[in-house]
Amino acid sequence: MIDARVVLNLKHIFLHLSGRDIRNISVRELHAELHRTNPNVRVLSEHGWATLHRLLPETLSIAKLETRVETGPSLILLRNASLSASETEPGRFTAAELMITSPWVRQTFSQLRGATHWEGNRLTLAGLTLTHGLDLQAATVDFARLGNRRMGLQFDIDAFGGKLRANISHEWHSRHSNWKIAGGAADLLLAQISDALGFADPVNGLLHASNFTFRGNLTEPDRATASLWGELTGLTWRDRTAEALMLGAALYNRKIELQQLYIRQKSNQFTLSGEAALPASSSGWLRPDFRGNISASINQLGEFLALFGAHPADFAGKISIQGSMDTHGRNFGGNVTIEGASLTFFKHDIDSFSAKLTLKPSELQIERFDLARKNDSLSGEGKIDLSPEHNYSGTLDAWTNDLRDYVPIVRGTRRQKTGPVPVEIQATIDSSQWDVRGAIHFPKSSPLSFTASFPLPIGITWNAFQMSPLKISLDFPALFLAAAPQFFDSNILEEGILSGKISLSETLEQPRIVGEVQLVNGKLASSESFLNVIGGSTLAIFDGNHASLEFLNLETKDVDLALRGEIDFENTKEVVFRIAGSAPIFDLMSRRVDCVNKIEIAPVPPPFAPGGTELEFRGPLLGSGWSVSLKEEIGSQFSIVSTPDGAERVFPLCFGTGPEEKTLLLGAVPRAEVAPNVDQEKREKRR
Template identity: 35%
Template sequence: MSAKNRLLLALSILLLLLALGSLLSPFVLTHTVALWLRYEAQRSGLTITTSEIRAPFLHPVEILGLHVLRPGVGGAHFEMSAPHVEAGFRLASLFDRSERSRPLRSLRIEHARVVLRGRALASAGNVDWATLGSLLPEEFEISADDILCAQSLARVELHDTRISGTTRGSGALTIGSIELGGPYLQKTFADVHGVTRWQDGRLTIGAIRLLEGLSIDSLALDLRRLRATRIAAEGSVTVFNGNLRANLATERTGSTRMWEAAGSASGVSLSQLAPALGWTEPVNGSLRASKFSFRGDPRDLLHATASLWTELTGFNWRERNADVIMIGANYYERTVQLQELYIKQRGNELTLSGETSLSANWLNPDFRGDVSGSIGDLGEFAELLGAETDAFAGKVAIRGRVHAHERKVDGELALTGDALKIFRTPVDSLTARLTLDSPRMQLTQFELRRGEDFLRGTGQVDFSRRRTFELSGDSWCHDLSQYDARVPLLGPLTGTLFTQLDASGDDTNCTLTLGVQTDDAKGSAHGVLRDNALALDSCSVTINDITAAFSGAINFQDRKNITATFSPATELHFPQELESSANCLRGIALQQGDSGVPLSQMAITARQLTLADPTGATRTLSLCDKDEAGTQPLPLSVPARSPSQ
């Protein structure tokens, strides 16, 4: 065969192969793409469905009705749907097996909907990052009608989003609206634009203006090591004359995904940032400087490391004010180290520092702490902690230390105060001293004074013996009317009062002994407190040398509706016509005599007093409120004792 004929034969065979390829390639490529999608779905724990796949010869592959689902806890973790996906492949990449090979020349996704919520199931397979890394296109254009990212405390929605990128120049980003939602946070940014650059697997987005004074200068997503399961991102934000910088990287090592994060901020105005982000409550002040870092697996915090340093100035939120709040803390090798928590508020200063170890026996961790403070205005400092300003006042100094190691605790705490107001009650001075000497905690001194009035107490707790404790205290008041003291049935208390209390017990019950004496009466009680109920085995009241004795119980199960029942230990009588003699009752009047109805039980509930006689008949009477008129005491008759008694 001549050379000319051989050339014609070769060309004919080539044309025949091209003709067969053009006829068979759509069929082969369509089924190849379908099989590959099914294979990758099984490997990665995904569910992938399509309505149709088209692969015209020498044209991009079209996937219609694409739906991707990844199961999660309580529902789908990741879900994406796109009516039209177009992927252009490079035939030359079939013969190039290097890591820099890019088989995907172009990618176009239209009208996608993406949902990311919660977390994936532990049984779900791992995503094949190497395959994703090999599918990074040279150019792309993606449009999404809705993108939702929802977690337990935050929600971000993007609507009408379009992003494009190419290695040959700049691309664009447009977002119709961005919605942020969460506790105390609700904000929408509309008509957001930016410029993109796509080069060697690194996507950079810049010049994103959200509001006047709030803009994202740059946001970079590094996918160059996606095949090695590593993703990195970094960003810079201008926040009302301040700046915020952060970087984030994540990489899978075996069965663990490690995260590295670091960031810094300075000069951020909280008063401008709060309304800009749609915070529902106003916040004032400035984030003068802040730094943070984290490295580890968020699902295994015991083996992570972290650090934080922040300084706030001129802080104000919910009527809480502070000139300076500074905190520095580290976490490493299961140890939390509070380097310093410093709060300055005009004449108030408080400093805390400490360290604790998160051991396997987390109920008994090692701990070390120090506290010192000089509070010149207790009311203002109490407001910072959420209390009402007018309920507290005065000066307080506090200093102490605590050290716990191997279930042994030692330390001390001293508290002094002058010219105080505590829960709106004036107090001239306060002194308290607490010592810790494992396994005991001792209250060596506690004393409140107001003029001649005082409240004193001492006690101790032994943690080695079911938290057994002992407590004793006494008080003296020369005029009870200054304290607005009131007791159910007795009403407002006036005159002098001396009390003495002794208590002892453990974590299951407490034995109480109480003695009370006023100008014209005295009383005593002894009982056991257990399970929100006080059982009184003896209780006596003496008025004008006439004594009435009771036993009974007080139930504290419902703190808003405390109930008390008493049974006379001595014979008592109450008048037959008691209910018509006054509008309400206030106080008790004891008198000698045996006339009237015998009393078998007396019950107090809210503002009602119920009296029962031996036959079971009951009478319910009203107890007086604070300023109610038409009152009278409850008259109880005590039979005179015989000379033999």
């Protein structure tokens, strides 16, 4: 402090009269610093506060003021300021810079100017422009009860196109109730607030009204009482919109009461209310004691889910939700009922949807689940254990009028419009163990019935599922391929009758397959596929990890082949498929190739020497890396490229490696021409 002058009122001092003991304080330069690291330490005694109250002057003048206030993580700096205040005439306040730093606010204001008024132990600062769009209309510091260790602050600010008001008082004489805060806001523009706070994406809307109260010790929130109410209108942020959003909450008696969280969007309404006990420790927030009710009437589902980050085009329809939840005593309980109509989920239409869920301390129970789409339906019930294993049980029933609506790999044939493919499925789940049965009704064919039994725990990986025990059976007495749809956008078999009965057991990694599959009069739509075959018939009998081809009759444009073979899938990572013919097959390769993507069988007239070639395909069951090899008989002379007796020629298969065709050319005896009927020719000559 430099060059300070104090004018005393001695009459009041000696006679102990009411009024001020100091008439005037004048300071040319004042530097003040206040550091408070422990808020529980008493700054002054009760008598000291009373003395400080009596030292308040009638007039005050500070020509230059430098102030630094630190309390915990907060810092206030006032630089190159001046202050004058009087009970008889207006005063003024100026400051070159005011800086406020705290965990919530970091702001600096420059070149401040305003008017002051000192009356009734209240200092008022008015007409202060902090920054563009932020004007302090009036701020009053109340020292009237300073002797009782109580101060108050009131302010009225024009900010962000609206008004902010607050009344703050602090009492030192009370241990558990030393802060009283009441504030309100009206008509604040969210666009200006987002600009001031530097949001990357603009926020538009209006904070129409808001009120906030707090009473208690800031360091002991469990003993405090508080309330909050606010209303936002016309909220938009990115592609999120809401016509109105209201929040009301209160804190009292160690309880947080959510009076209302209300969201309105045109024809959408959502309401959440409830109460929760204030946790005694930070870990208690992970196990909240909450009771609440939820109610929603959503007529535009996509617009509502966009509030939570979903793409609005992926969802549509109407849905209503009613429910409650109770976590008292760490025991979960509650129920939710959901009804929906004309829904769209990820661009899939659903006519109606309903579900009823009940939450119990040890499980989530699905009392009812129904979904309908056109003539299709899915219904079920069940429960999910809330233990770490998350075992679940229940039943499912599904019916669809056309499998092609849900499985894109199933398509109609190119020759004709295929009829619908109805499917019915029933499933029973017990402790994550599925037992499934059902039937697929292909057009003009007998039903393909199937059963399956397999474990499917929550969170199982594909590798673990491949090693899990399972049982699958298929029974298809007669499947007419001409009326059946295509699979995988292919058109391999266009006609024929497929029949069989197959059962698979043990694991997908090491399967055991028993049964048989037969194809009669199979016709291919084109010979431009991997093998230039236009028709064929076969019978495959499976026995464990092997299968035998009792016959494999193939037909090309000029050749008929009668083959037999076997399949070895004991090791699914190296499946072996061997075929050999009763008539000789000739190797016509005139040059070596590094890989092949097509096999062509051409007619070969005599005089090729008799002999035979075995074809062997080898590769993983699921994946690439296949190869084809030619095994020639010892002593045969029909290979154009000379090879040792009994040699094996291996060609990797390279599907999809490029447009260039790399063909493995084989030869076979051409089909015999049908001899004319001699008796018929003689009759025609006689005529």
